[in-house]
Amino acid sequence: MTAAATGRPHAPGSGRGRLRMAPVLMYHSISPSGVADPHRIRVHPDRLDRHLRLLRRLGLRGVPLAELVRATDRGEAAGLVGLTFDDGYTDFLEHAVPVLDRHGMAGTVYVVAGRLAGQNEWDEGPRLDLMDADAVRAVAAAGHEVGSHTLHHVHLRGATPAVLAEEIQGSRRVLEEVLQAEVPGFAYPWGEFDAAAADAVRAAGYDHACVTGDYLPGDRFTIPRFYVAPGDGAARLLAKLTRHSWRMRGVPDAGGAG
Template structure:
């Protein structure tokens, strides 16, 4: 999914270790036109590679807290977009086996439903009880808006409803602060990023953009269904180079 580059200026670039972006984790062989489905065995190989490299995957909030303390060395971020039900069955046991955490981004207005924003195969989304199970397992739950819309160009009222409204819904479900936000499709503009800040989130993440790369437009590395460990290593190296050069 391509992201749309914003033109924000002001806050300084936030330099963190790389953050990997997954979606569905499933052994299904059904059509996957948007390349969202990573096989559980492949995720397991990815995490084993991280461990062998002396790295530990953590939620985005944990990564940023460590970066704020100057203690992020040896960490990478792990995120899972959309809140698919297969996270509980397939991703969570693998994360727990490797002693890692992640951020799961839920679409608050579609809980218990499906990915209606796509015209591809229908995938089930977690309901409120499943989200509570995720949080109780020590994983972070973040917001992915109410309905997964395209945010650039949206008016202020729509931004407040999608961005602030989803935080309210999720906090009511979890009875905990929700501080992490993920832009649908990785798209953002100045107004959307400002709305994330105004809604009370601590940070927001996109996909591959490195501009402006501040705390509310953090870049992530998309992981495709065919990515090997070598792909992850290459992305980590590219991330390091881009941050040094900018």
């Protein structure tokens, strides 16, 4: 599925009810590098391979978040898991795509639109390379979704209306110009949001947005994800999947909801 096939965004003001979502995994860098990883964002490709093997054994298939949201709308999300990769590191094409292809799965890459061909300057280091415009187009051409992760990877909680508009609307404009296609999905940097940030994402015309770990409000613009750590083995990943299923108990199905 490419970004061109993501469907029409919902109108601003919709999507306020809590969703009963399938699990959504959050990765960052996928690389065999041995460079220091103080922020714990690097998962080895072999470990990603083991994670996807586990999903297959459980009868699950990893898909981009836009595909998962659409399937949830139709009441057809059983057997699906969302796969997301934050920041848009260059190693996604080299190391993640071959693993995903091997298992017949695809994911969403959330790109920091104002730092194309740059580095992760929002962290203290080490510095990691970010995809340029050609690489972003290659991600979409390979069958993965491209989503927005703001212009500069800034904190949105407590941000002014001007900053929210620049970072949220501006990043979507940049990516849609790069892809010449709609960009329906957004991820809040560091998973941080407040009501004003969620409202700004909705008003910017996105179809959905995801956070990190939070389960409330858990609506279309605050979809929960769980962080996958570098050392997470099969048992830890299975525990996270089980915990998610437990947390979703009692939430009504969203089939047919808008």
